[in-house]
Amino acid sequence: MSPPPTTSTRRARTLLLGGGAALAAGAALVFSNPTPAEFELYAGERLVDLTTREICGDDGLPMLLGLLVQNCPELVHGQRKLLGSLAAANTRRFNAGLFSLYNTDVGGQEVLPWLHLPRYHVTTLAGAGQFLQLEAISRPVERK
Structure with a gap:
C-alpha cells in the first residue's frame, strides 16, 4: 500500500488540473470566436433593423414615396445581404x-437625389460564438 499524498502533492495536482481547465476554456473561446463571415451575416440583420426604423418610420420617406412603397420594412429586409457586405x-x-471587437462606419450614400442612407457607427463585441452590440450611433448625413 502506498502512503497518502502529501499536501504539496495535492496542491500540485490541483494547480495542474486548474491550469488545464483554464487552458481548455481559453482554447474553446479562441475556436468559438465568430469569423468575419459570421459578422457579415450578423451586421446585415442589425443594419436591416436600424435602417427599417429610420427609413420606414414616420419621418423616413417623403410622403409621395411613402405612398408608392407598399411595404418598406420588407423592401429593406430584402437588402440584408447587400447591407451585410x-x-x-x-x-x-x-x-x-x-474575442474580437468590430468597429463599423456605414451609410451616407445617396440613393436618390433627396434620399441618403442613414449614417451609423456601430461597435460590436464578438466572442463565445455570440455578438453583443456595445454601441450604435446614428449620425446626420451631410447634404452637399
Missing part, C-alpha cells in the same frame, strides 16, 4: 484571440 467592407476588426 457594405458593413463588412467598412469594418475594422481587432482580434484578441479570445
Whole structure:
C-alpha cells in the first residue's frame, strides 16, 4: 500500500488540473470566436433593423414615396445581404484571440437625389460564438 499524498502533492495536482481547465476554456473561446463571415451575416440583420426604423418610420420617406412603397420594412429586409457586405467592407476588426471587437462606419450614400442612407457607427463585441452590440450611433448625413 502506498502512503497518502502529501499536501504539496495535492496542491500540485490541483494547480495542474486548474491550469488545464483554464487552458481548455481559453482554447474553446479562441475556436468559438465568430469569423468575419459570421459578422457579415450578423451586421446585415442589425443594419436591416436600424435602417427599417429610420427609413420606414414616420419621418423616413417623403410622403409621395411613402405612398408608392407598399411595404418598406420588407423592401429593406430584402437588402440584408447587400447591407451585410457594405458593413463588412467598412469594418475594422481587432482580434484578441479570445474575442474580437468590430468597429463599423456605414451609410451616407445617396440613393436618390433627396434620399441618403442613414449614417451609423456601430461597435460590436464578438466572442463565445455570440455578438453583443456595445454601441450604435446614428449620425446626420451631410447634404452637399
